[in-house]
Amino acid sequence: MKKIISILLLLLAHYLFAQKEMTTKTGIVNFEASVPLYEEVVATNKNASCVLNLKSGVLSSEVKMKGFEFKLSLMREHFNTKYLETDDYPTAHFKGTIVGFNWNNIDVNPKEYKLKGEMKIHGKTKKINTIVTLRKLENKLEIISDFSLNVKDFDIEIPKILSLKVADKVNVNTHFLLQ
Numbered sequence: 001m002k003k004i005i006s007i008l009l010l011l012l013a014h015y016l017f018a019q020k021e022m023t024t025k026t027g028i029v030n031f032e033a034s035v036p037l038y039e040e041v042v043a044t045n046k047n048a049s050c051v052l053n054l055k056s057g058v059l060s061s062e063v064k065m066k067g068f069e070f071k072l073s074l075m076r077e078h079f080n081t082k083y084l085e086t087d088d089y090p091t092a093h094f095k096g097t098i099v100g101f102n103w104n105n106i107d108v109n110p111k112e113y114k115l116k117g118e119m120k121i122h123g124k125t126k127k128i129n130t131i132v133t134l135r136k137l138e139n140k141l142e143i144i145s146d147f148s149l150n151v152k153d154f155d156i157e158i159p160k161i162l163s164l165k166v167a168d169k170v171n172v173n174t175h176f177l178l179q
Helices: 002-017 073-083
Strands: 021-032 042-053 058-064 091-098 111-121 124-137 140-150 169-178
Touching (some): 042 140, 042 169, 091 124
Antiparallel strands (some): 021 169, 042 058, 058 091, 124 140, 140 169
């Protein structure tokens, strides 16, 4: 009887303390809004956070907009003050679900899944459907995605004088290594 109770307590403890989420605060988000023949418009943020619920496949991410680094300081200044108004809208948020997510089906071989959710940038929310690539790396989970955003969907205005130098369609790629 003692043996059965001990086993039940051990199983209960394992269930209660089993990892239900994986997280990172050092995710990488890159974007490019370049147009041919003009200065490259590229930025990187290496402090994006991401949380994945291992039971439901719900993924949420947050990026502090002032954390993007550009080649030119003037681009960074314009990004923060004229385009994204980061004092008023300091973060971008994504929340969605990895369709068909099952932790047990993920291994060292990359697998593609659909990701459906909502992106909030500049105070505006837009539905996003994209593909994410998942794979296990030791005791971590790598999540990679590539998608495009239209600046008009988020009420981001590019001044006419710069509209030839900055693309309306922004290419975004993310890389998260969750623990």
